[in-house]
Amino acid sequence: MKEVQETAEKIRTMEIRGAGRIAKAAAEVIRDYAAGLEAASIEEFAAGITEVSNYLISTRPTAVSLPNAVKLSSRYSSDNVENARKEVINNANLFIERADKALGRIGKIGAGRVQDGDVIMTHCNSHAALSIITTAFEDGKNISVIATESRPRRQGLLTVRRLNGFGIPTTLIVDSAVRYYMKDVDKVIVGADAIAANGALVNKIGTSQLALAAHEARKSFMVAAETFKFSPSTILGIPIEIEERSTDEVVDPSVLAELPHVQVKNPAFDFTPSEYIDMIVTDIGIIPPAMAYIVIKEHLGWEFEEI
Numbered sequence: 001m002k003e004v005q006e007t008a009e010k011i012r013t014m015e016i017r018g019a020g021r022i023a024k025a026a027a028e029v030i031r032d033y034a035a036g037l038e039a040a041s042i043e044e045f046a047a048g049i050t051e052v053s054n055y056l057i058s059t060r061p062t063a064v065s066l067p068n069a070v071k072l073s074s075r076y077s078s079d080n081v082e083n084a085r086k087e088v089i090n091n092a093n094l095f096i097e098r099a100d101k102a103l104g105r106i107g108k109i110g111a112g113r114v115q116d117g118d119v120i121m122t123h124c125n126s127h128a129a130l131s132i133i134t135t136a137f138e139d140g141k142n143i144s145v146i147a148t149e150s151r152p153r154r155q156g157l158l159t160v161r162r163l164n165g166f167g168i169p170t171t172l173i174v175d176s177a178v179r180y181y182m183k184d185v186d187k188v189i190v191g192a193d194a195i196a197a198n199g200a201l202v203n204k205i206g207t208s209q210l211a212l213a214a215h216e217a218r219k220s221f222m223v224a225a226e227t228f229k230f231s232p233s234t235i236l237g238i239p240i241e242i243e244e245r246s247t248d249e250v251v252d253p254s255v256l257a258e259l260p261h262v263q264v265k266n267p268a269f270d271f272t273p274s275e276y277i278d279m280i281v282t283d284i285g286i287i288p289p290a291m292a293y294i295v296i297k298e299h300l301g302w303e304f305e306e307i
C-alpha cells in the first residue's frame, strides 16, 4: 500500500502529470499491488483491488485516462486468487505496452498531416501532441513551433525544453498572446485529458481560446489523443468534472490574505466544443470528433456491459 500512496501523492501534486503518464503510473502501481496482495479469498482480493482503484481514481478527477487505465488493468474473471492475480498483472502490462505503442502510432499518423514549412502552435505539455511534432521534424519536415506558457503551472516550459532538445525552432509566448500570433500559425496541435461522447475536448485551461482563435483565423485544429482518453461515462450522461486546483498556484497566499474582497479561481481544464476540432489523431487512426461515440463503444464499452 505504501507504493500506492506514494504514486497517488505524486499524481495529486503533479510530480507525475500528463494524462497519459498518469494512466501508465496507475497501471504500474495496480500491477505491483496485485502481485504482492495477500488475500485468503477472492473476496479479500476484490476488496483490496477495489480500494486501491478508487483511491487512485480520486487523485485527479478530470483526466479520464486514469479511470480507464485503472478499469482496464484491474479486470479479472477468475474466482481463484492466484489466477485473478495473474490476470491483473497481465492486463496492467498490456495497458502499459498499449500506451507506449499508442504514442508512437499517433506520432506517425499525425506527422502525415504536417506539411513542410508548417508553423505549429501547441498548448501546455502533451506527450501525444509532441509525438506528432517531433516525428514530423525527424521525418525531415522543416517546421517551427509556438508554445504557450500555460499558466499557472507553466508546463509550456517542459514543452520548449523538449523541443529544444530536438533542435526544433520554438517560440515561447504567454497565454494571452495566442490570438495575436494565430495569423502566423498553420495548425494547432494539442493533447487531451478527456474526450466526451459528443466529441467535445477537455484539455488544459486555455485550450478553448486556442480553438476559438484558430477557428476565427481558419487554421486547422488537431487533437492528439489515445483511445483511452475517451470517456465512456459521458454516454451515460455523467459529465466530466473540471478539476479546481489550489489558489496557491495562482497567487501567493500572503498576497491574498491582504485582499479580503478578492477570490481566486483555478480551474485546470476547459471544454472545447467539437465544432472547433478538425480531427482527432488517435492510435487507431484519424477520426472526426463525431466518431467519439464509436471509439468509446468499440474500444472501451464496459459501461454497456454493466447496464
Ligand SMILES: O=P(O)(O)OC[C@H]1O[C@H](OP(=O)(O)O)[C@H](O)[C@@H]1O
Binding pocket: 017, 018, 019, 020, 021, 123, 124, 125, 126, 127, 128, 129, 155, 190, 191, 192, 193, 203, 204, 205, 268
Ligand atoms: O497525455 P498527454 O498527451 O501527455 O497530455 C494530455 C494533457 O494532460 C495535461 O494535463 P496536466 O498537465 O496533467 O494537468 C495537459 O492538459 C495535456 O494536454
